[in-house]
Amino acid sequence: MIFLTIPQVAGRLKEFRDLVKEVVRSACRTALLEAGFTPDDYFYSGSPVNPSETPGGASSYFMQEMDMDIYGEAPDKMTYTEQANKRAHCNRLTWYIIMISGIRYA
DSSP, X not given: OOXXXXXXXXXXXXXXXXXXXXXXXXXXXXXXXXXXXXXXXXXXXXSOOOGGGSSOHHHHHHHHSOSSOTTSOOOSOOOHHHHHHHHHHHHHHHHHHHHHHHHHHO
């Protein structure tokens, strides 16, 4: 048996946490794109996301198959109804993530 010190365990847990955050972020971005919405940080992120380097391999496949021009100019404004629909979709994603996190502890 290999016994790890507390700093080693903490380091591995941090790596796992960062990996999970990136997987969830990638999945949420893909879910928004599939629903026809543009993620808020899609056009303005400081570091562009390379789908081949992210853990979400399925999202990179989806991005190749999209019908819309994802590299075009950002739309100037969304209507109130579009904003409300996007907010509702994000809210459902948030509650799904919370629910899955809760199942982990049950």
